[in-house]
Amino acid sequence: MNYVTAIVKPEALPVLSSLCEELALPFTVTLHGRGTAVQSMRELLGIKSNENRLLVTVANEERTAALMKAMKEKLHIGVPGHGIVVAVPVKSVGGGKTVAFLNGEGRSAGYVPSLDFQYELIVAIANEGTTDQVMNAARAAGARGGTVLHGKGTGSKDAKQFYHFSIAAEKEVVLIVTAAAQKADIMRAILRDAGPDSEAGTIVFSLPVSDVAGFGFLREE
Incomplete structure (x- = not known):
């Protein structure tokens, strides 16, 4: 079972939503985001805007x-x-009932995840307005780009400040997908140049990725 995240241009969202309906996926959530590609890269790819739509859902294999x-x-x-x-x-x-619902089955079922992954999703949560600082560090270590989501922290009253990272302030979440072999270098670069003791105050972690599509620099079938 997978937590699937698709990032597309706004005009492609209706088609993507229809595909999810046709596959009878149990639920979808849509968020607004923006890409981090520099102007020269957008011009090379013919992209006029960096505005994105992020759709998340859960699906079996x-x-x-x-x-x-x-x-x-x-x-x-x-x-x-x-x-x-x-x-x-x-x-x-x-x-078990939740597993059955997410799998589209009528009865409870067990679930055992796979643990063999070639890719990683790096999640960097930084103070508002510091996305460039995070992405400059990531690109220097080999990252090709990312997607930024805007939000507001909701930390507890006892965790208001972690170095320069205010838990309840406006936040930007940077999502970066990379080959597993590059993950450590990218995370180290972000921590070095935009970590908790910097203006960005970035908290960074990674999640395993079982499958990807749309990354020409990664091996895809």
């Missing part, structure tokens, strides 16, 4: 594969500038 295949066929995922999709394995699910 069969439906994950079907969604990725459909996105490649209908949305041309894999062609530069048309979007990306990543699947993060779900480690555990609360209750």
